Amino acid sequence: MNISVVELIKLGREYMRLWPQRAELGNYFAEYQAVQICRLALRYLPGIALFSFIMQLYLGPITLLPQALIYSLFILSIPLQALLMLGVKADKFLPVALASWYKESVARVNEAGGSIKLSLHKPRFIDLAKLLNISHQSQNSHF
Structure with a gap:
């Protein structure tokens, strides 16, 4: 740190x-x-x-x-x-509630066929930005 x-x-x-x-x-x-x-x-x-x-x-x-x-x-x-x-x-590390939402979202995307390689152990805000960026790019590619 x-x-x-x-x-x-x-x-x-x-x-x-x-x-x-x-x-x-x-x-x-x-x-x-x-x-x-x-x-x-x-x-x-x-x-x-x-x-x-x-x-x-x-x-x-x-x-x-x-x-x-x-x-x-x-x-x-x-x-x-x-x-x-x-x-x-x-x-900074994500707060507990946001970290659990983050972990669930990564798991949900990986179950749907994605292969996101993001930190699941003590995720930080940069990891959240990466997840949101990946999900935003995947939504734009479907249109």
């Missing part, structure tokens, strides 16, 4: 990539909203940071350069913080 910050950010990025973009998951999992907010932050905040930097330099004197840099670096740090928090969440 001792993971470096860089590995946590990579894990958070993987967790975000695996989580399906299906709005109905928001009714069942709080992680859906966190993943959506992280995707939004990664998409728009770098542009906002650049805009903030340019506008502060354009509208103010050159003496505002340090202030403009600090604001921009802060805004740029928000997506990294979001990925870091997703990485921390992805590495």
Whole structure:
């Protein structure tokens, strides 16, 4: 469980990539909203940071350069913080009720002819994202 910050950010990025973009998951999992907010932050905040930097330099004197840099670096740090928090969440074990639902779902999919090779011993949130991703892909392939 001792993971470096860089590995946590990579894990958070993987967790975000695996989580399906299906709005109905928001009714069942709080992680859906966190993943959506992280995707939004990664998409728009770098542009906002650049805009903030340019506008502060354009509208103010050159003496505002340090202030403009600090604001921009802060805004740029928000997506990294979001990925870091997703990485921390992805590495946590599932609560007991959710873990039992996860194990039942893996067993149900494997009984129906699938061959999911996911962790059944102390599953983590990243394993849940993988299961949801696999089930989402299989639903899309039937249509």
